[in-house]
Amino acid sequence: MNRIGIAGAGAFGTALAVTLAQAGREVVLWGRHAARVHEMRAARENPLLTGVALQENVSVSAEIGDIAACDAVLLTVPTQALSGLLDDHGAALDGRALVACCKGVDLATGRGPTALIAEACPGATPAVLTGPSFAADIARGLPTALTLACAEADAGAHLQDRLSTPSLRLYRSTDVVGAELGGALKNVMAIAAGIVIGSGLGESARAALITRGFAEMQRFARAYGADPETLAGLSGFGDLVLTCTSAQSRNFGYGVALGEGAYFDPHVTVEGAPTARAVAAIAQARAIDMPVTQSVAHVIDGRRSIQEAVKILLSRPLKEE
Structure with a gap:
């Protein structure tokens, strides 16, 4: 057939x-x-x-x-x-x-x-x-x-x-694992990017978020044996750019609604929300540094306000890029 x-x-x-x-x-x-x-x-x-x-x-x-x-x-x-x-x-x-x-x-x-x-x-x-x-x-x-x-x-x-x-x-x-993780993790970063824009933190903050989020994606993928270069391709970086910058993105739109404190239709599928919860739990268990993902999981579960999450991210120790 x-x-x-x-x-x-x-x-x-x-x-x-x-x-x-x-x-x-x-x-x-x-x-x-x-x-x-x-x-x-x-x-x-x-x-x-x-x-x-x-x-x-x-x-x-x-x-x-x-x-x-x-x-x-x-x-x-x-x-x-x-x-x-x-x-x-x-x-x-x-x-x-x-x-x-x-x-x-x-x-x-x-x-x-x-x-x-x-x-x-x-x-x-x-x-x-x-x-x-x-x-x-x-x-x-x-x-x-x-x-x-x-x-x-x-x-x-x-x-x-x-x-x-x-x-x-x-x-x-x-590299199936790398391709999967790129597609999964970029949705989490899109929620974070939406929160940045919805909260009025600005385009510069979104650019920084995307960059640091991408480093976080590669770090998690490496821990699972994926090739970090896979994340630099369409399934990672390409999808990350699209999803963090387009109003068509449901994950980005959900993040914007969170940042604005606005209503978001609960019937709309937002893959990044359960992914943030799952990945945050895995990262904590395996001691993988995932500050953006952890913050998104805390915000969507109501365990941390957006203002608290931003303060924690900005107060992280200064280090080399």
């Missing part, structure tokens, strides 16, 4: 379906809610991505067997929902190339997406697709470059060929 399956009919999954279909691929887009799937099938549009029509070579289904029939499946559900998806359907998806398209660390286990895949589907080939991207840009065919990381080099090359399109350029890596 040469079709590509996509598990998760949200905005990002739909955007990937559209760009792959535009390049001539046969795509099956799966959603867990039958009523929503029926609406999308009838309207040929996802209400989360208005104005983008689904092509004829995109089939929309609520039957897991339809994507289980594909040899490659992109998993586009949020990180905190990935374990549930694999618990429910891992047996049906085992034995395939399973590409995680979510960014974060599972709060319950402290694991990244590919580790969750490997445990639930031991016969699968885990990979991760990550980097600076917004669903709306991908769906509109705007140029986007991402990292495709797979520990098996040959399998990664095959996936790179199948998933690349004229507007979606994929760069291959075998």
